[in-house]
Amino acid sequence: MDFSKKLLFSAVASLFLAGCTVVPGSHLSLPDNKQQDDNDAFSVSEQVNVYPLTPSVIRQFKRPEVLARTNPVLDAEISAYEYYIGPGDILNITIWDHPELTIPAGSYRSSSESGNWVHADGTIFYPYIGTVQVGGKTVTQVRDEISRRLAAFIESPQVDVNVAAFRSQKAYVTGEVNTPGQQPITNVPLTLLDAINRAGGLAKEADWRNVTLTRQGGEQPISLYALMQRGDLTQNRLLRPGDIIHVPRNDAQKVFVMGEVNAPQLLKIDRAGMTLTEALSSVGGINELEADATGVFVIRNVQKPTQSIHQGSLAQNSTQSSAQTNKVMADIYQLNIQDAAALVLGTEFELEPYDVVYVTAAPIARWNRVIRQLLPTITGFNQLTEGALRVRDW
Known part of the structure; x- marks a missing residue:
């Protein structure tokens, strides 16, 4: 019997020593030497960049606030506007x-x-x-x-x-508006905002941050959020014959919340945007029993065609950044919420489409998972050993 206990202990010990290979589920571990400081942003990793979300880093990554502005160019175009007669008029x-x-x-x-x-x-x-x-x-x-x-x-x-x-000249409004269709160009100047309003306004599923204006084969990005919500009139345009305004669906406006949260799921970014704290709140917060509060990560694919938010003090590294664009796969932002007050930092960090919010498991949770895997083996071994001993005693 002593021999069987020693054999069992040896088997369990060997499994514990190989714990990293038998822990079920996924885990994201970032040692200190993987994190990059503000002064040397690309000296450590060629595959991922890791940014701890501290107040100073949050200020660097925060998007510039959209302010109300006038549009002198548009005003001049409207003042000089004249209608030119065409076939069909x-x-x-x-x-x-x-x-x-x-x-x-x-x-x-x-x-x-x-x-x-x-x-x-x-x-x-x-x-x-x-x-x-x-x-x-x-x-x-x-x-x-x-x-x-x-x-x-x-x-x-x-x-x-x-x-x-007026029959010769038209602009077109397509996509997620209530009444898509053509808009006649008349002797009254027609702006992009006028055309959207005449089309019945935005539909429920509209992505108003990524509207496109197609003119003579070229595309211009338009943010109706900046125009309609913030009063940035520089986003408005005087429409010309043949212009196409397309309002896409918000299908691409989604983030993935995974890991040790109470209700992992896909979330859609609404018209007002979504911060990291809002995303965590939408899934019921982190799992307090199994989550590692120091390991709240936002994983962002830097190779997708989106505008980078790394500006300001990181501008001096633009040469190094361009040289490593093809090597770096993702930016990872780490938030430590051991002190719950740190969640206020998450309210200042805006998520982008296709971000992955991942909350990693605490070490004790991973240890418990190993134990849960071993329990059936240990129980079966004990039953087998006890049965053999009973046969030998008999």
């Missing part, structure tokens, strides 16, 4: 004291029905003067030309020209 031309040239006798049709339709080649036909090229011109230019040419038939003609129907 209908013009209403009035010659004062000459009703026979304005609306044919006996006609009770509207201006858009009885007006002069602009043909595909940009011309219209008008009595006495024949074909008039109006495409690409303003109503003022068209009025001046018609007046000049009618002067050969009518003494001092008084001419008025306006667009009865």
